[in-house]
Amino acid sequence: MQRHPHENTTGSDLPALVTPLPGPASTALVDVLARHECPAITARRARRAASLGVADTDPFVWETAVGANLWDADGNRLVDLTAGFGVATVGHRDPAVVAAAHAQVDRLLHAMGDAYPDVTRIRLLEALAAACPDGLDHAILGLSGADAVDAVVKTAVLATGRDGVLVFEGSYHGLSLGTVPLQAYKASFSDPFRGITHPHVHVLPFGCDPADVGALVQREGIGLVLVEPIQGRGGIRVPEDGWLRRVHREARAHGALVAHDEIQCGLGRTGAVWAGDVTPDLLAVGKALGGGFPLSAAVGTSAAMGAWGASKGEAIHTQTFLGHPVGCAAALAVLGQLDTMTARCAERGARLAGRLAAEGLTVQGRGLMLGVVLPDAYGVHRRLLARGYLALPAGMQGEVLALTPPSVLSDAQIDGFVEALVEVA
Ligand SMILES: Cc1ncc(COP(=O)(O)O)c(C=O)c1O
Numbered sequence: 032m033q034r035h036p037h038e039n040t041t042g043s044d045l046p047a048l049v050t051p052l053p054g055p056a057s058t059a060l061v062d063v064l065a066r067h068e069c070p071a072i073t074a075r076r077a078r079r080a081a082s083l084g085v086a087d088t089d090p091f092v093w094e095t096a097v098g099a100n101l102w103d104a105d106g107n108r109l110v111d112l113t114a115g116f117g118v119a120t121v122g123h124r125d126p127a128v129v130a131a132a133h134a135q136v137d138r139l140l141h142a143m144g145d146a147y148p149d150v151t152r153i154r155l156l157e158a159l160a161a162a163c164p165d166g167l168d169h170a171i172l173g174l175s176g177a178d179a180v181d182a183v184v185k186t187a188v189l190a191t192g193r194d195g196v197l198v199f200e201g202s203y204h205g206l207s208l209g210t211v212p213l214q215a216y217k218a219s220f221s222d223p224f225r226g227i228t229h230p231h232v233h234v235l236p237f238g239c240d241p242a243d244v245g246a247l248v249q250r251e252g253i254g255l256v257l258v259e260p261i262q263g264r265g266g267i268r269v270p271e272d273g274w275l276r277r278v279h280r281e282a283r284a285h286g287a288l289v290a291h292d293e294i295q296c297g298l299g300r301t302g303a304v305w306a307g308d309v310t311p312d313l314l315a316v317g318k319a320l321g322g323g324f325p326l327s328a329a330v331g332t333s334a335a336m337g338a339w340g341a342s343k344g345e346a347i348h349t350q351t352f353l354g355h356p357v358g359c360a361a362a363l364a365v366l367g368q369l370d371t372m373t374a375r376c377a378e379r380g381a382r383l384a385g386r387l388a389a390e391g392l393t394v395q396g397r398g399l400m401l402g403v404v405l406p407d408a409y410g411v412h413r414r415l416l417a418r419g420y421l422a423l424p425a426g427m428q429g430e431v432l433a434l435t436p437p438s439v440l441s442d443a444q445i446d447g448f449v450e451a452l453v454e455v456a
Pocket residue numbers: 116175176177178180203204205206259263264292293294295296317318
């Protein structure tokens with residue numbers, strides 16, 4: 032039987048590179064990808080670099096991952112400081128998630144969404160309500176973060192009778208047709224689609240005077256204020272203490288609902304179960320929820336969700352794979368470890384942030400959602416990769432190196448990463 036390099040490991044090891052990145056196996060696979068995938072999706076950086084005259088490389092190709100380690104198609108072992116876009120908070124291939132998914136695969140792969148629900152989805156909805164702030168106890172499940180935000184926006188329109196949405200500079204809520212106009216991170220993501228997307232979206236600076244929120248909500252008849260309590264892709268930005276609470280007060284005084292997008296910062300990532308210190312009307316959850324399976328939720332108060340009315344026989348919001356049983360089983364295994372995961376993010380985050388600060392680096396964020404402010408975060412991320420550490424640049428000018436690793440990151444991995452960062456920064 033073929034042995035995989037990740038057998039007998041918990042994924043707490045330092046990098047071990049056996050080829051330069053990308054190696055020959057990755058390169059051959061990326062060539063196949065380039066022949067069959069839409070060219071806008073996977074960056075073929077070496078080709079772009081050749082045309083621009085700058086040094087860059089094509090991506091490596093993931094083969095497997097455990098804990099905080101991943102292996103590529105050439106057998107290179109890396110340390111993942113991204114948790115795969117913030118998904119593997121519990122760890123890659125967490126044993127409880129894998130066991131729950133296997134058990135579900137042996138029982139039921141697919142049921143009938145809204146028409147005939149299955150047991151696992153019902154159990155998951157119950158567990159999710161228990162994990163959410165008090166009063167947020169009705170959910171619409173989805174498969175992606177964008178699905179959750181789409182459902183949040185539709186709910187707010189029904190609950191308030193207003194279609195305007197207020198978001199904040201640097202915000203990112205997904206790239207579906209419904210969510211792309213809501214991102215205020217890169218105009219190039221939404222500009223080509225302006226003619227077919229939501230025309231009534233307003234943007235204020237993140238951390239603005241909360242009175243500006245009230246004034247805009249009133250003037251423009253806004254029904255939803257949508258905010259990331261800690262901005263992720265926008266640069267791991269934490270607003271001033273009390274800002275979120277004041278935004279809530281202003282929005283509600285003028286008739287708008289408030290939704291928190293905790294798709295990245297929620298579920299323990301910041302060392303608290305939820306990053307927001309005040310309870311919203313609606314909460315978008317995704318990424319870490321499925322432990323690696325695609326699953327998301329828009330969770331709301333019974334008042335907000337009640338605006339949909341009772342089902343009249345045909346759901347007016349559903350999808351074929353609503354509440355996919357395997358994703359729900361995996362999510363139950365994640366929620367079963369939520370307290371442990373949250374405590375680990377707080378403890379590991381304090382150690383990582385402390386080590387970075389001790390090196391004189393400027394660190395922002397909370398728990399294991401950290402950003403290191405660096406003038407050349409893009410270049411630093413390339414140089415870290417050459418040493419086997421995967422981290423992504425974030426921020427509107429790419430001014431931050433984002434660190435959202437699995438909560439099982441080991442002491443050795445933290446120390447090794449900080450040493451590598453100091454060498455290449
Ligand atoms: C805060 C936030 N909201 C929404 C999304 C979109 O999630 P998805 O890519 O699963 O649609 C992301 C993804 O990075 C995110 O960080």
